[in-house]
Amino acid sequence: MQKSQLIRVLSDSNKCPTPFQMSRQLSQETLTGFTQCLTNDREHVRLTRQVNQLKKENEILQIKIKQLEQQDFKTKIVSLEQKNKQLEIQLDAYKKLPIDQITSLIDDNERLTNMVENQSNKIKQLLTQIDELKETSFQNEGKNDLIIAMIQELENQRLYVQDEHKKQKTLNQEKQILYIELQIAKQQIKELNQAIEKIKMQNLESSEPCDVLHQDYLKSNDAVLNFLKQQY
Known part of the structure; x- marks a missing residue:
C-alpha cells in the first residue's frame, strides 16, 4: 500500500465515531424523543379536555335554546x-x-x-x-x-x-x-x-x-x- 493511501485510510478512520460517542448520541436522541413525546401527550390531554368542555357547554347552550324556542x-x-x-x-x-x-x-x-x-x-x-x-x-x-x-x-x-x-x-x-x-x-x-x-x-x-x-x-x-x- 502506498503512503498516500495509508494516510487516507487513517484519516477516514479518525472521522468515524467511537462506540462511546455513538452510545452518548443515541442516549441524547432517546431523551429528546421521550421529552417531545411527553410534551405531545400533555398537549393532547389538554386539547381533549378543552374539546370535552366545549362539547358540554355547547350541549347546555342547545338545551337553553330549545327551552327558549318552546x-x-x-x-x-x-x-x-x-x-x-x-x-x-x-x-x-x-x-x-x-x-x-x-x-x-x-x-x-x-x-x-x-x-x-x-x-x-x-x-x-x-x-x-x-x-x-x-x-x-x-x-x-x-x-x-x-x-x-x-x-x-x-x-x-x-x-x-x-x-x-x-x-x-x-x-x-x-x-x-x-x-x-x-x-x-x-x-x-x-x-x-x-x-x-x-x-x-x-x-x-x-x-x-x-x-x-x-x-x-x-x-x-x-x-x-x-x-x-x-x-x-
Missing part, C-alpha cells in the same frame, strides 16, 4: 299587540265621555299603550339577538350566561307588563263605576229639576201652594243630597 315569544308579541289594539278601542270610547274626571284615564291608557309597544320592541330585539347566538353557539363560550340573562330579562318584562295591565284594568273598572254613579246622579238631578218645574207650574196655576208636590220635591232633594254625600 316559550314561543312570537305568540306573546302577537297577544300583546292584540291587547294594545283593545286598549286603543277603549281609549277611543273613553275620549268621547264628557266627564272631566275621566281625563286621567285617557292619560293612563296612553301611557300603558306606549309601555306595551316599548316592551314588544325590546322582546323583538332580544329574539333577534337569540337567533344570532344560535348561529354561533359553539364558537362563543361566553354566550351561555348571556342567553340565561336574556331569558330572565324576558320573564321580567312579561311580569312587568302583566302587572301594569292588571293595575290599569282595576283602575278602569273603578272609573267606570264612577262614571255610572255620575250618570245616575245626573238623572236624579234631571228628575229633580223636572219636579221643580212642575211645582212652579202648579204654583202659577193656583194661588194656593201645592203641599204634595212641595213634599215630593223635598224628599227628592234630600235623597240626591244623601246619595252625593255617601259617594263623594
Whole structure:
C-alpha cells in the first residue's frame, strides 16, 4: 500500500465515531424523543379536555335554546299587540265621555299603550339577538350566561307588563263605576229639576201652594243630597 493511501485510510478512520460517542448520541436522541413525546401527550390531554368542555357547554347552550324556542315569544308579541289594539278601542270610547274626571284615564291608557309597544320592541330585539347566538353557539363560550340573562330579562318584562295591565284594568273598572254613579246622579238631578218645574207650574196655576208636590220635591232633594254625600 502506498503512503498516500495509508494516510487516507487513517484519516477516514479518525472521522468515524467511537462506540462511546455513538452510545452518548443515541442516549441524547432517546431523551429528546421521550421529552417531545411527553410534551405531545400533555398537549393532547389538554386539547381533549378543552374539546370535552366545549362539547358540554355547547350541549347546555342547545338545551337553553330549545327551552327558549318552546316559550314561543312570537305568540306573546302577537297577544300583546292584540291587547294594545283593545286598549286603543277603549281609549277611543273613553275620549268621547264628557266627564272631566275621566281625563286621567285617557292619560293612563296612553301611557300603558306606549309601555306595551316599548316592551314588544325590546322582546323583538332580544329574539333577534337569540337567533344570532344560535348561529354561533359553539364558537362563543361566553354566550351561555348571556342567553340565561336574556331569558330572565324576558320573564321580567312579561311580569312587568302583566302587572301594569292588571293595575290599569282595576283602575278602569273603578272609573267606570264612577262614571255610572255620575250618570245616575245626573238623572236624579234631571228628575229633580223636572219636579221643580212642575211645582212652579202648579204654583202659577193656583194661588194656593201645592203641599204634595212641595213634599215630593223635598224628599227628592234630600235623597240626591244623601246619595252625593255617601259617594263623594
